[in-house]
Amino acid sequence: MVRQLKYFEALHEAHRELLADDPNVLVAGLGVPGPTGIFGTTKGLQEEFGPERVIDTPSSENAMTGIALGAAIQGKRPILVHMRVDFALLSMEPVVNQAAKWHYMYGGVMRAPLTIRMIIGRGWGQGPQHSQSLQSWFAHVPGLKVVMPTRPYDAKGMLIAAVRDDAPVIFLEHRWLYNLEGPVPEGLYTSPLEGAEVLHQGSDVTIAATSHMTIEALRAADLLAAAGVSAEVIDLRCLTPIDGDTLAASLAKTGHLVVADTGQASYGVVAEVMAVAMKRAFPYLKAAPQSVALPHIPTPTTPALADLFYPDATDIAQAALDTLGSSAQLPKPAADRRWKDTPDPSFTGPY
């Protein structure tokens, strides 16, 4: 049996093996060598690989991104880490104007092999400035590869692929995935930075999802099975581009689509997936697709509103029934906790 690792352990191992394999790999970010090591993903790396290659940084997101780009064009392969995507917003200029474009605007003579890890999340009152899911901002910019690994296997394999890729890669990790366990091989292997993957086969409805919403979609598939509906779950994995082949193949079977994303529905991944489905699978669609994502509202902090703000497996399953025009009843969710703002009941805050 393949060894089981948690998501954060898979990321940690990827960093270690990359650092050991290639002297040009660098890891930088505020708190990277610290005692908590970015949720354990970079813990102990400075002790093992030295303070030159694994560095703490000032809170200077903008300059640090330009600095990483400068090192990258000199042959380094930096991994820059942001504890939250919200903090990375201070670096939009060097990401969007510079790193994304240096290969193209210099006629292909320049390469920026830069990997930027950004953490997204939800829950425990993270509120308007600590919880955003801005993947569509980055995916909108030509020249950036944007990935959202869901499983520990991909977390490791895609980080290795990202660091070895000559393009800048935006690597988005959802906080609620860190304790997820799954098979992870030892040694350096890569997972492709494009293409979706079917994680659960089904015949009635296709659920295409990103990151943590893929986990919710798998739970939704169980709820639907109990209601007699067979759902196919696609982990989108990579946003640039959306994998139209996998989507169309699934829709040819099911004819029904639900798209679930961690970000806002409007102008985002949901809109893009639906556009691709229209173009690639229009003849197969038997009903209007449904979306399960965030409303066009900033994140409220109080759990009383955050619980209404964030969709979960039940919402996805209901959306599936809606697009199927089914009045089947879903099993009632277990009322085991007062609020839905933690990944599991053992979590007691703070973030």
Place this chain on the structure above:
Amino acid sequence: MTTQQKDIRAAAVLPDAKTRLAVLESMIRVRLAEEAIAALYGEGEIRCPTHLCIGQEAVAAGISVLLSRDDLVFSGHRSHGHYLAKGGDMNAMFAELYGRVTGCARGKGGSQHLVDLACGFMGAAPILSSTISVGVGSAWAAKLDRRDQVSIVYFGDGATEEGTFHEALNFASVHKLPVIFVCENNLYSVHSAMDIRQPEGRPIALLGTAHGMPSVTCDGNDADVVHAHAAEAVARARAGEGPSFIECMTYRWMEHCGPGDDIPLGYRTAEELADWRIRDPLAIYRDRLAAAGELGAAAEADLMKKARDEVAAAVAFAKASPYPEAAELSEHVFPV
């Protein structure tokens, strides 16, 4: 580094006894409120990131007594002390932490987004250094309107590493704006010490000097010292002479975020914390006032009881308050 020390001379005169009592009372209120939050956090009803300021109370206490209701304050993630010292409603603060509709932001903001327009607390936001420029803009508006109004911006040592910090100071200096930059240097940014983030031997106040404003590094655990420097800065601002910069050396007792002790993490030593606890800004001040005959035992007990009652009432108010109704979710996205 002596050049910047003399830019602001510590005022020779100490605040009068009445003012000093107000400073002490302010510190007591903040201390007891923060201790209550730490004690209650484990109940799991305060469900948001919460950054406590125990150990750093002297800064806002020393400054706020110089301000009128019309003066404005801006802050970052560690804002409870700044809010309460400026006169922010304690009930509304606790209710905000508890996510209730009676909170100062109706529960939508939580600990990191306090606001109280009635007392001139203009908002706090946890994106490092982001409110610094907003405070400068507020001072710009005050100047354009010929208003006698000072804006205070509080931020930490870490925030000075962001580009916008420098851009904001530059603009404030060029336009001689009535703003005071108050850096609470507590030596750490989360778990990262100063030496890996900023040049050794360069006080942060020198960055204020570099941007052309009187700047000083002072003992941020001594409310009288902070008060003296702030008095000069406020006078300058009111006289139309422009911004000032005050770096207050201080120390955070609790973990970066949350109610606990973080010494086991190992990024700072128990000895260092113990040293700073000896320099407890509240105890030092209380003892000083007592020694000067400005605070009797009965008066002290009174202040403590008043603050304790106020905190208990605020907690009870928060816990008894309702959560926002579902309809609130989509309200306030745009003004109507």
